[in-house]
Amino acid sequence: MTEQHGVTRRGLLGVGAGAALAGAVTGVAGTYAAQRAHAVPSPAAAGGAAHDPSAPVPFHGAHQAGITTPAQDRLHFVGLDVTTDDREQLVETLKAWTRAAERMTAGAEAAPGGVVGGGPYGVPADTGEAYDLEASGLTVTIGFGPSLFDGRFGLTDRLPEGFADLPAFRGDDLDPARCGGDIGIQACANDPQVAVHAIRNLVRMGFGTVSVRWSQLGFGRTSSTSTSQVTARNLFGFKDGTNNLKSEDPEALAEHVWVQPEDVPGAASWMVGGSYLVARRIRMHIEVWDRTNLQEQEQVIGRTKGVGAPLGQRQEFAAVDLAVKGADGQPAIPETAHIRLASPETLDGVRLLRRGYNFTDGSDGVGHLDAGLFFIAFCRDAGRQFVPMQRALAGADALNEYIEHNGSAVFACPPGVGPGGWWGETLFS
């Protein structure tokens, strides 16, 4: 624990022991942090405690942070290939990553004295771009891809039953350079520089053990994982994730998100308390959508664009009623509407914890935005939850005219770690 409290990146507000040591950095830093904290309005949604977007999120716990903890504004996600066959080397890297992630999520440098403490001739152990920034709610979440269980590391018997790459879906246009990976790491923060810093430093530490297969930056969370958050909008301008699972509903989380002992008997039991992460890069044909009239936009989605109410209702959080008919006798929510096809009512009660982000990777060379939704969902069983949902959508969703899935990955995220523990401990021990 001492290493966590060694040198803080800057003054942290209200974090107990961490705050006491924060003064070691500079007095000015603390003042700035305080101003920053006051400048950000607290979310005032019903039932949720206001949270400080600059404060740290605890790293340790029964579950990994970054799943049901409040969704931050920014994302840096990376899919990695393991480039060594040496199991011990991989384990050493996972341990080193865990120590660095503990530190960074607490607002500290990736290593003690990492920025300037190594002397003038040493290469800094921390890249430094987050040195003056708050913890910014950073969470770092790790997951292991099906390919990690291919025999290189003696893990074949640990593969949870049914855990495999996603099947092909109609209309997919997958780019292999945006798919898969032996390891996935999700870093979310309320400051993009903090999220990028975290991934950059972990990748750097991993050179020789892992290489980057693909990565994705995201901005503007498109989901709420807490009732304390207002529902955000996607790049089509619609509220996204209104009916998402929320961290305030532990029973629903146990049912739909956290892997239970009966799901993973025997050697696969390392996943108890973990969750499966599905990532899909969904390119949106923004320019085409923007030329679509409001009525069609609303019928494609199945909600109003303004308040986000299900068609046929007035309030955002009104229950979706698929039976309501319009004046013309047709269903108010069309048969091909996105929310109808994705609703638990049409999917035998299937639900997911969505945690996606908008992305814009500049333009595509012909002047169109290369933009869309980097869809992330957590679930207890991807094969029984995400796959049927995506099959239903791929077959009939009116939205398909405006989107294209070009990246895909699935990762098994192990349970959380306690103090002194490490990522993958349950899998490799």
Next chain:
Amino acid sequence: MRITAFHAALGAALLLGTTACGSDSTGEAAGGKGPIAVEATDTECSVGRTTAPAGTIEFAVSNMGSKANEFYLLGEGDQVLGEVENITPGLTRTFHVEVAEPGTYTTACKPGMKGEGLRGEFTVTGATAAAQDADVKLAEAVERYETYVGAQADELLTRTTAFVTAVKAGRVEEAKRLYPVARGPWERIEPVAESFGDLDPMIDGREDVVEEGLAFTGYHRLEKDLWVDGLQPDSGAVADKLLTDVRAVAARARAVELNPLQLANGSKALLDEVATGKITGEEDRYSHTDLYDFDENYRGCKDAIDALRPALKERDPELLTTIDARFKELDAALDEHRTDRGFRLYTELSKDEVKDLTVRLDAVSEQVAKVAGAVAA
């Protein structure tokens, strides 16, 4: 006194190793009891005697096989103590190597000049040299490396002379073959060679130097003539100027004085050269012989690390172990692309192959970057 002797001998070994393709040398064999005969075939490496007293050891390596061969005497971590490269089938080459420390060493023949080689144990007997303090080791590293730079500079001049001769004689195919070879020593000592700012753009500038108001001369101008435009009326004059400029660089490089940090940083800078110029296919954009340059930059890095090895072993043995492990992985990745004549062309590499080389290079570079800190500690 002892250091000087150590260096003179090591320098000689390096010189012999690197100039071996020019001429067989028959230097003095002080302390040797006649050369140790090595018979190399495509599948065997038979070393006449596998023990020798500390001091100068002489090997006579005969290539009885069908492939070009190499012979190495290796120390711990595969440190190259002496080598003779590119022995044509049927030839015998002699070289000397100074080994001051008694202990167990490794001999290796490399038929086809690929891979780990056919290895054997070699014992050096005698009294243990006195313990040296770390600063002495660093001073030795620098002296050794300065000698190395001088030897490479000489080799650069020799090879460039051959290249220039071929260009001026209009022997295009020969000139094309010699082009990546002639540049090799330049690439091995690139940070030093580039430190002569006035000469670098004239010798190794790309076509974009014209933007800075300079004439496009040097290796890359001739590369363009040979591969794209055909020899031009002024190609001969450009070749003459290249030789003049290389002569100047060689003279200055021979006199260069370095310190341990420059040596450490130089080893990293060589890898940076690969990362920014060679792995991108940018350096040899007409001939696509970028992997030759990649290999030479990388060898230069390894040679600099070898010079520092005794000091690093004392200061950060764990780092040295990691560096050696990463070297092996990059060696294997690079070996995949060797051909009988040298390397595949950059344009023949798939995107995945370029990525694999980049990944291995990153892994090496991340560790080599830590050497300066270890040296300064």
